[in-house]
Amino acid sequence: MFALEFPPINALLRWKDLFPTFNKVAMIAVAAALIGSIIFLMAGSRDGTKAPRGVRNLAETIVEFIEDQIIMPTMGRAGLGWTPFMISLFVFIYLCNIPGIIPIIQMPATARIAIPLSLSLLVWVIFIGVGLKHQGIKYFTHLLWPPGVPTALKPLVGVIEFLSTIFIRPFSQTVRLMANMLAGHILLVTFALLTEALVQAETHKLFFIPLGIMPFLMLVFLTLFEVLVAFLQAYIFTILTGVYIGSSMEGHGDDHPVSDHAEPGHHAEPDRAYAH
Amino acid sequence: MEAVSLLVQAVDPADAKNANAAIGAGFAYGMAAIGPGIGIGYLVGKSVEAMARQPEAAGMVRTTMFLGIAFTEALALIGFVVFILLKFA
Numbered sequence: 001m002f003a004l005e006f007p008p009i010n011a012l013l014r015w016k017d018l019f020p021t022f023n024k025v026a027m028i029a030v031a032a033a034l035i036g037s038i039i040f041l042m043a044g045s046r047d048g049t050k051a052p053r054g055v056r057n058l059a060e061t062i063v064e065f066i067e068d069q070i071i072m073p074t075m076g077r078a079g080l081g082w083t084p085f086m087i088s089l090f091v092f093i094y095l096c097n098i099p100g101i102i103p104i105i106q107m108p109a110t111a112r113i114a115i116p117l118s119l120s121l122l123v124w125v126i127f128i129g130v131g132l133k134h135q136g137i138k139y140f141t142h143l144l145w146p147p148g149v150p151t152a153l154k155p156l157v158g159v160i161e162f163l164s165t166i167f168i169r170p171f172s173q174t175v176r177l178m179a180n181m182l183a184g185h186i187l188l189v190t191f192a193l194l195t196e197a198l199v200q201a202e203t204h205k206l207f208f209i210p211l212g213i214m215p216f217l218m219l220v221f222l223t224l225f226e227v228l229v230a231f232l233q234a235y236i237f238t239i240l241t242g243v244y245i246g247s248s249m250e251g252h253g254d255d256h257p258v259s260d261h262a263e264p265g266h267h268a269e270p271d272r273a274y275a276h
Numbered sequence: 277m278e279a280v281s282l283l284v285q286a287v288d289p290a291d292a293k294n295a296n297a298a299i300g301a302g303f304a305y306g307m308a309a310i311g312p313g314i315g316i317g318y319l320v321g322k323s324v325e326a327m328a329r330q331p332e333a334a335g336m337v338r339t340t341m342f343l344g345i346a347f348t349e350a351l352a353l354i355g356f357v358v359f360i361l362l363k364f365a
Binding site for chain 2: 172175179239240
């Protein structure tokens with residue numbers, strides 16, 4: 001009715017290659033990695049004994065955020081060695097997400113499945129590796145049968161635990177990041193097109209052109225919302241990584257009885273029930 | 277009037293197939309959003325209750341809440357992926 005033509009999905013997601021095999025999504029990813037490294041290298045070269053200013057202030061805020069909000073609740077004190085990995089994961093994903101709302105670029109690099117998939121496969125390899133390192137080959141039996149499972153239920157629990165740990169974890173981590181950013185991207189495109197179609201309407205101009213302000217306001221609101229989503233998805237991806245690595249590090253608590261989790265005042269310990 | 281003429285035109289088989297795909301896609305996402313909607317509402321509501329009752333535990337509750345939201349939301353997002361597949365693939 002408004003001559004509203006939604007572009008084909010490839011027009012939204014597949015951009016012209018700058019060079020063969022190097023498109024703008026790859027460029028955003030490379031830029032994100034470079035910007036993240038440069039920020040932390042600059043911060044690292046500042047004098048650490050003085051009060052932090054500028055870049056160092058930013059970097060210290062990020063480090064503190066990762067340590068207090070992500071590592072301590074999921075892995076506890078033993079996980080502090082993972083801080084550099086978590087920081088690079090968080091900063092990289094955030095810097096890949098945020099171009100989704102930067103004018104002219106307007107494309108979250110994580111809306112294509114390549115980056116989320118490779119990151120979650122990396123996490124998959126790491127949490128299995130950590131499990132093997134900390135628990136040896138017993139990691140797999142712990143993985144299949146958490147302690148305290150009745151023998152009659154073992155076949156069922158084994159299948160469910162195997163599927164949820166080995167397949168569902170990387171799959172859901174990938175799809176969560178990719179689909180969130182893709183959904184935000186498509187939502188922005190939709191409202192931008194709606195605004196354009198209403199403002200350029202050829203019939204009933206007096207009615208349609210003022211009406212165009214409504215999708216435009218929605219577009220502004222969604223752009224602000226995408227800032228939040230970009231941060232939240234980076235946070236969730238990193239915290240899930242923390243949960244997975246943490247669960248590999250400690251297993252399902254073979255040494256401690258199950259009632260350990262109910263101990264009052266044990267706040268640093270997360271609820272492992274979510275760590276499936 | 278415009279709408280009626282559009283309806284009359286839309287009996288082309290290729291168009292009908294696209295229209296069915298679009299309807300299916302719309303239903304797929306709509307249905308997939310119901311459960312997680314209820315789930316996230318319940319989860320956040322309970323978390324706010326817990327934070328109001330025990331503000332000193334707010335940090336831990338918030339972390340756990342985000343984790344729960346992440347797991348619940350995955351279902352809706354899988355529905356969204358199905359929508360994309362039906363509509364565009």
